[in-house]
Amino acid sequence: MNPFPPIPDPQAEGRSYSPDELDNALRRLGEQRYHVHHPFHRLLHAGELTKGQVQAWALNRYCYQAAIPRKDAALIARTDDPELRREWRRRLVDHDGDAPGDGGLARWLKLAEGLDLDVAAVRSQELALPATRFACEAYVRFVAERSLLEAVASSLTELFSPSIISQRVSGMLANYDFVSEATLAYFNARLTQAPRDADWALDYVKQHARTPETQTAAIRALKFKCDVLWAMLDALHHAYVAPGHVPPGAFEPEAA
Amino acid sequence: MNPFPPIPDPQAEGRSYSPDELDNALRRLGEQRYHVHHPFHRLLHAGELTKGQVQAWALNRYCYQAAIPRKDAALIARTDDPELRREWRRRLVDHDGDAPGDGGLARWLKLAEGLDLDVAAVRSQELALPATRFACEAYVRFVAERSLLEAVASSLTELFSPSIISQRVSGMLANYDFVSEATLAYFNARLTQAPRDADWALDYVKQHARTPETQTAAIRALKFKCDVLWAMLDALHHAYVAPGHVPPGAFEPEAA
Numbered sequence: 001m002n003p004f005p006p007i008p009d010p011q012a013e014g015r016s017y018s019p020d021e022l023d024n025a026l027r028r029l030g031e032q033r034y035h036v037h038h039p040f041h042r043l044l045h046a047g048e049l050t051k052g053q054v055q056a057w058a059l060n061r062y063c064y065q066a067a068i069p070r071k072d073a074a075l076i077a078r079t080d081d082p083e084l085r086r087e088w089r090r091r092l093v094d095h096d097g098d099a100p101g102d103g104g105l106a107r108w109l110k111l112a113e114g115l116d117l118d119v120a121a122v123r124s125q126e127l128a129l130p131a132t133r134f135a136c137e138a139y140v141r142f143v144a145e146r147s148l149l150e151a152v153a154s155s156l157t158e159l160f161s162p163s164i165i166s167q168r169v170s171g172m173l174a175n176y177d178f179v180s181e182a183t184l185a186y187f188n189a190r191l192t193q194a195p196r197d198a199d200w201a202l203d204y205v206k207q208h209a210r211t212p213e214t215q216t217a218a219i220r221a222l223k224f225k226c227d228v229l230w231a232m233l234d235a236l237h238h239a240y241v242a243p244g245h246v247p248p249g250a251f252e253p254e255a256a
Numbered sequence: 257m258n259p260f261p262p263i264p265d266p267q268a269e270g271r272s273y274s275p276d277e278l279d280n281a282l283r284r285l286g287e288q289r290y291h292v293h294h295p296f297h298r299l300l301h302a303g304e305l306t307k308g309q310v311q312a313w314a315l316n317r318y319c320y321q322a323a324i325p326r327k328d329a330a331l332i333a334r335t336d337d338p339e340l341r342r343e344w345r346r347r348l349v350d351h352d353g354d355a356p357g358d359g360g361l362a363r364w365l366k367l368a369e370g371l372d373l374d375v376a377a378v379r380s381q382e383l384a385l386p387a388t389r390f391a392c393e394a395y396v397r398f399v400a401e402r403s404l405l406e407a408v409a410s411s412l413t414e415l416f417s418p419s420i421i422s423q424r425v426s427g428m429l430a431n432y433d434f435v436s437e438a439t440l441a442y443f444n445a446r447l448t449q450a451p452r453d454a455d456w457a458l459d460y461v462k463q464h465a466r467t468p469e470t471q472t473a474a475i476r477a478l479k480f481k482c483d484v485l486w487a488m489l490d491a492l493h494h495a496y497v498a499p500g501h502v503p504p505g506a507f508e509p510e511a512a
Contacts, residue, residue: 227386238494
């Protein structure tokens with residue numbers, strides 16, 4: 001049996017949730033389906049991966065980092081509301097910074113460099129798993145094509161990121177001699193950025209999702225985003241944990 | 257070491273291939289990377305899957321079947337050439353037929369029904385792996401957004417489908433008592449449709465890809481399509497061959 005309970009569905013229930021009920025439904029869904037529960041994450045944090053496997057994680061995850069400013073810009077491009085645009089613009093600043101070498105994307109490349117990856121190869125995304133790219137592009141398209149409410153709601157996985165980040169940083173520092181605090185600097189900034197962004201987005205969703213239909217759409221948008229993150233780890237797990245499953249042309253860790 | 261050789265790249269070589277060379281390069285790429293080599297296919301044809309695993313394959317593959325007429329329409333929507341539109345319209349007829357119950361998509365649902373799947377659930381795509389949906393949508397987007405030449409070239413995996421279909425039909429009939437000729441009727445039609453379509457598309461690509469740049473683009477389009485098919489089987493393999501990896505909310509085979 002699939003251990004994950006069905007997602008809450010006010011539309012099927014034929015009633016609106018109160019803002020508090022919606023808040024709870026979104027948090028419960030995220031707690032159940034967020035990729036902190038994925039076996040690959042457990043291996044990563046517990047120090048059970050080789051350096052090559054951690055490299056594969058960082059190289060693939062770069063595709064996600066690179067997609068984020070595009071999906072944020074896609075959201076900004078869709079709204080006439082200056083407040084929403086200003087709020088979301090802060091995310092662009094966080095990821096792209098104000099100068100080369102600045103911002104979250106550059107910090108992710110520092111992480112890749114700290115893991116001795118070829119930064120140009122990481123940046124090209126050529127060695128990433130196709131499944132990683134498909135999942136990241138699905139996220140960009142979702143934000144560009146669904147309702148604005150769903151686009152905002154799909155960002156709510158950040159409600160859960162402080163827990164995964166603190167586990168990750170302490171676990172990786174304790175367990176891998178090839179990882180340093182400088183390498184993981186990306187995550188420090190996220191510890192303050194993510195909750196601030198997530199709180200704002202959650203308020204927005206609670207204000208704008210008032211009917212059963214829009215509430216179900218918001219809940220399903222968060223489910224979709226959890227699916228994106230989960231699928232990325234499934235692809236990593238399949239390709240790099242069990243031997244012999246790296247797809248044609250993707251990154252091959254060097255023999256340890 | 258990744259056993260798959262790098263793809264041919266006339267652009268990097270700084271020269272145009274002759275039409276015959278391009279033909280060879282495309283066929284070689286397909287022979288190397290087509291999903292006939294994927295371990296999940298070998299298990300499927302060899303009779304080494306349970307009925308639940310074959311159900312998971314059919315249910316997920318339905319998403320691909322359902323995406324095909326949309327990607328074909330996306331291609332038709334992009335060209336002012338009536339000949340290309342007429343040629344590609346034939347594919348719409350093949351997949352959608354002339355009446356309910358007719359055409360390839362309906363035949364795939366017959367296959368699902370023959371495997372005792374709930375047809376409404378298959379059609380809803382709700383239980384498919386997110387990774388399957390991401391890969392299929394990536395294909396639709398590719399055809400809608402890349403050059404027309406790349407859109408046509410991405411269909412060239414059909415050059416290789418007769419081999420996989422004949423292996424599949426004979427292997428599945430010989431090895432699974434829950435599979436009948438009627439269940440597999442979908443594949444009979446494809447044995448004549450696919451080579452006819454592929455020959456036309458290959459001629460088109462050879463006529464229109466004359467520069468190193470466009471030839472490399474065509475080769476990379478076929479690589480992309482091989483990646484789509486491979487990623488779909490990776491996702492199936494990960495979720496349903498090793499136990500314990502079905503992602504949240506996806507199809508769960510009943511215990512055998």
